[in-house]
Amino acid sequence: MPRNLTASLALLTALSIPALSLFGCDRSSTQSEPKPQTEAASQAPAEQEAKPDFAIDYQQFQLDNGLNVLFHIDRSDPVVAVSLTAHVGSAREKEGRTGFAHLFEHLLFLESENLGKGGLDAMSARIGGSGANGSTSRDVTNYYQTVPKDALEKMLWAEADKLGWFINTVTEPVLAKEKQVVKNEKRQGVDNRPYGHSQYVIDRNLYPEGHPYSWQVIGSLEDLDNATLDDVKTFFRRWYVPNNVTLVVAGDFDPEQAKALVQKYFGEIPAGEAIERAPKQPVTLKETKRRYYEDNFARQPQLTLAWPTVPRYSEDSYPLAVLTEYLSDGKRAPLYRVLVEDEQLTANVSMGAYESELAGQVQLEVQAFSGRDLDAVYAGIQKAFALFEKEGIAEQDLERIKAGQEVAFYNSLSSVLGKGFQLAQYDIYADDPGYVSEDIERLLAVTADDVKRVYQKYIDDKPFVAVSFVPKGEKALALADSTEAQVVEEQIVNGAEDAVDPTAQAEYQKTPSKIDRSVEPAYGAPAQTTVPDVWQSELSNGIEVYGIENSEVPTVNFSLVIDGGQLQESIDKTGVANLTAMLMERGTKNRTPEELETAIQKLGANINVSAAQDAFRFDVTTLARNFDEVFALVQEMLLEPRWDEKELVLAKKSVTSQIKRAEAEPGAIASKTFARLLHGDDSIRGYSGLGTEDSVAAITMDDLKAYYAQYLSPSVARVHVVGDISQQDFLAAAESLAKQWPAKSVKVPDPKSEPAKPGIYFVDVPDSKQSILRIGRLAMPAVSDDYYPAVFTNYILGGGGFASRLMQELREGKGYTYGIGSSVSGDNTGGRFAIGSGVRANVTAESVQLIHDILADYPDTYTEADLENSRSYLVRANTRAFETAGAKLGLLENMSKYDWPADYVREREATAKAMTIPEVQKIAEEYMQLDSMIWLVVGDRATQLERLKKLGLGEVNLVE
Incomplete structure (x- = not known):
């Protein structure tokens, strides 16, 4: 479950923060059913009609404590998005104490004085929200969720607790457990994947020691281990204060009523110390640096080149966006023409800007075919650059690229959450929530001379960082004259982490309030789901x-x-x-x-x-x-x-x-x-x-x-x-x-499946930092009468995101994993029930045993409260079901594929309302029984296989 900022929240041009700069908890709850198709980003025509004046309407005000508030009204759907953006990211940390901003992104979801332990996730599930989510970058940390509009007051009440009624709930056991979760995230996103350490090597060499961008947003395992409770609380009290936070409310709501609610819930939170903007810290390389690393998971060599450039929204960031796209993307791109078509060294070239608040960089990445020498790749890059120097960029290419970037820009603002989020980003990075108009104007104003100028200024014959990642034992493929990069590899040690007690309750002194915050606010006027006319x-x-x-x-x-x-x-x-x-x-x-x-x-x-x-x-x-x-x-x-x-x-x-x-x-x-x-x-x-x-x-x-x-x-x-x-x-x-296009008869085959016998299967990936678990069995097709009742039954088990039992016990309770979920999926002829996770290697056996116990106990421990929470979510979430074009397209595809009526969500609502505990138990006992499951573990055989055998859950079969 990678935590990153969803595409709808970031500009899809080089003006945005790329995914590589973000770490966050992808806490979205996805239901296990036929999925709508993802919306594709569209591009604009080269020949534009009169350029429209584009703006995002907003209201802005500030509370006495310095909280910056932005409202955006959009009544197209009965939903409202609420987001908090704290102007603190990894750049506010110190060497030796890195990863704190990202750690808080996690901690702020766990507990608060008034919502209680796991209260935000439980509330999100009940109210039909999109799932409380967050992300961290070098410069900011975001917390956000879209909910039915009648839950606005509930969200403001909950988000206020993050700033004023949270920090006392962070105790030594809470901190210890969440450190393990964050380390699991790093293992999953960095340590246990090919080329995962490459950004660490690039940034460590591109920025001088002590520069706030020289370390990674997620921090280091050593720094996380060394962080004390006092360190953590001091960091929070310095940066998570109203005068360093922007609250955005976007969607269908009454602004006067919302203003009063913001004052009610946020107004009494005290301001913190004054916070000055950090000065820009651009860097200049005195000489080219070449580094290599033998990657345990890589099977092909990869070369990444990085040049220092400019901060976000700088004048040169716009032509740099055009330059990087022209050089690398599409059939006319010089890098594609040379490296892919002519010399056939690689299948793909990527190049883009990574621009942040204080500085920026451009990166070029080429993953070569197996056995290809990266010196040949570098020579090809130089040949492509020479081609660009000779040809420049034609006017038709300039207009084509700007057109695509323009419409991608508009598409990134298509949802209420996207528009609201971007208002905050403009305010923080450009000191103007209305910067959207100037942003698009500057993009459209780029000329061919601008593109040539920034190439000469930042790339042509300029020092750079070159990082070669090659398969183990293939050092000879690295770029010539490279020195070995210093990368810290975690060792797998069984029992290295102390166990945590998931039942432990934090003891702390309550923070006083002028109002009674102990009671969750009531719903507002009901939000009605509207099924589109088809x-x-x-x-x-x-x-x-x-x-x-x-x-x-x-x-x-x-x-x-x-x-x-x-x-x-x-x-x-x-x-x-x-x-x-x-x-x-x-x-x-x-x-x-x-x-x-x-x-x-x-x-x-x-x-x-x-x-x-x-x-x-x-x-x-x-x-x-x-x-x-x-x-x-x-x-x-x-x-x-x-x-x-x-x-x-x-x-x-x-x-x-x-x-x-x-x-x-x-x-x-x-x-x-x-x-x-x-x-x-x-x-x-x-x-x-x-x-x-x-x-x-x-x-x-x-x-x-x-x-x-x-x-x-x-x-x-x-x-x-x-x-x-x-x-x-x-x-x-x-x-x-x-x-x-005349029709001809075609028969679609329905191949019969012959599953392996139930049991445990193991695939060896030596030195794997995590074990990947896949557990499941074949189940009913999507057209079965049992299908939606099974989706309902699965919600509390593992389909409800952070509100589900699997997530609560393995992540929130034990710290074994970064994320785990279960799903029911199907098509016209078949389906499956499956559980998926990545757990830290040294608790592989413990994780398998815990999942086994949860499944065994599920039918008998399912409660009336579970039943009501599932009903509430699966009915109320339909207010968000058709907000985007992609969601509407998904409705149509489900209708055509399964012969469902246009209002099939109404039928599902009726099914949800009619479900009983005996019906849930019947589904669970038929499709989720232990003796029918295939249990697959992919991990380090040397340290984990024997421990799995000792569980006594059956024979462990080795799979080649």
Whole structure:
């Protein structure tokens, strides 16, 4: 469960904080049911009409204690987003005491004086919230959640406790347990994955000793171990004060009423010491530094180059965003042309800006194919830079890139949470909540001369940091003249951490208040779920069409779903569907791959072709005014693929590279092995959609053409559309496709699964810092009468995020894991129940035993309170069910796939309200019984295998 800031909350340009700068708890509660498709980011056309004046309406005021408050009204959905942004990140820490800001991001969710232990998560579940969540960067820490609008007062009451009624609840046992959780997060996100330590090496060498960006946001294990209770409380009292915090409320609410509530709950919290803005601290490298590291989990060499640049929202940050995208992204990019197409050293090049409040950097990353020397990669980079110096950036490329960044910018502000969050970021980083207007103007004002200027100023012949990460034993592949990087590797020691008592209650003196904060506020006026109006039709070739008109933003999202996907493959040719999808994105009969890519980008569109296990699909996002032209391109891609032999070679290399990398990732190993154990060697469901190295090598262009000709037919296709387009206009465009795409009979196979016998299975990943657990069994399809009752039953077990028993006991109680959850998932013909987690290596056996006990006890310990909490969440959460275009598209796809009515959420609400404890027990005893489970452990055999055997839970089978 990686903790990072969701894409909807950050600008999708180099102006945003990239994911690599963030650590947070992804505390979102996801329900186990067919998932809506993710919204694709759209791009703008090169030829803009009159540029609109863009602004986010807001109100701003300040309490006497210095709390900065921002309101944004949006009545499109019955929801409200509440966020607290503290202007404190890792940059406010000191060497030797790093990781405190991120530690507090965790601590602030655990307990407060008035909500009690686990009270925020329990309340979030009851009120139907999105889940209390947070993130930490170098500069800020965020806490946020979207809830039904009638829960606004509850959220303000709860968030005020973070600042005024929290710190006394942090005791030595609480701190000790949460240190273990944070260390688990570091193991999962850094220590136990390929190239996980690379950012640590880069920043340590890019910034001088003592610079606040020279250490990582998550801190070091040693610093976390050494942190005392006094250290932690002193840090909190300095930085988590009203005069260093911005509160944002965005959504459907009464601003006058909300202002009074903010005063009521936050007004009496005392201000802290005055806090001055930290001065800018840009850096300059005197010489290039080259470092290498032999990575236990890497199977391919990776080279990362980093140059110091400018802080966020600096004048040069805008042309740098254009420069990095032009150099690396797409067929016309110099780095792609040289490294991917000409020299075929890699499948992908990424380059982007990592800009923060005090300084910034640009990074270029290339993961080379197995065995390729990174000196050759570096030479290719220099060749690409020389190409740019010679050619510059053409005006059409400049406009194309700016257009894409512009619409990505708008899309990042599409939800109430995104807009509210961005208001706070502008206020903190630019000292102006209304900076959005200037932000987009500065982006659009970038010229070709600006792009050339920043290249010469920051990159051309400038010192940089070069970091080579190579597989163990392959030091020779590292960049020449590199010295070994110093990386601290944790040793696996059984019993190294002290056990914690999850039942221990903190003892502390209550903080006085002028009001009674011990009672949770009542709901406001009821928030009513509104199911969108859905229209349905059928094209002349038999394709069913489902649509929702929505003019909130001038965009259109649509998907063409063709049933089959990987299910149409043979086991000896796995990967055919995926490669077919890749080739259909790479040119048409009359357009080269570059020409097709440019045509799509100029229209501000995104067209993604992909193959899932049970479907082949086109996913499209476009500005409404360009819909007809974009649909024509989709039609061309579908009916007239180019079948470019050169592109097949590149695509096969790219897929093989992905397969190779997955060989060493414990999470990927677990997913692959678990699927095979669940379905067996003879079912295609047990194989990766990427294929294997052997199967991909054997696939030919004839295989792709045969797949295309046999299985892509309107007879098994469905179309869904959401956005600013009428039913009539969409059908007129779609009918032109129908006339040229005749239907033919296609049967989608239903391969039978033969699961392995229940028991414990172990895969050895030497020196793994965590053990990956996958536990489960086959279950009912999504169309079964038991399906939604099973989703309901699973909510308290592991589907309810931080409110679930698995999370409360393994993470909040024991500190064994960063995250654990269980899910019920299915399609038309089958499904599964599964539990997934990564636990620290030295409590592998203890974790397996605890999960075993929780499952064994679940039916008999399910209470009336559990029943009511599940009902409350699963009914009230529907107010958030259709906020975004992606969610609306998901509604349509569920209707078309499962033949559900448009208001199927009403049926689910009725099911939830009618559930009883005996019905929950019946579902749990039928689908979650211990003797039917496959238990998979992926970890370090040398230290954990014998401990698992001693549990006495059955034979432990080694899997190669």
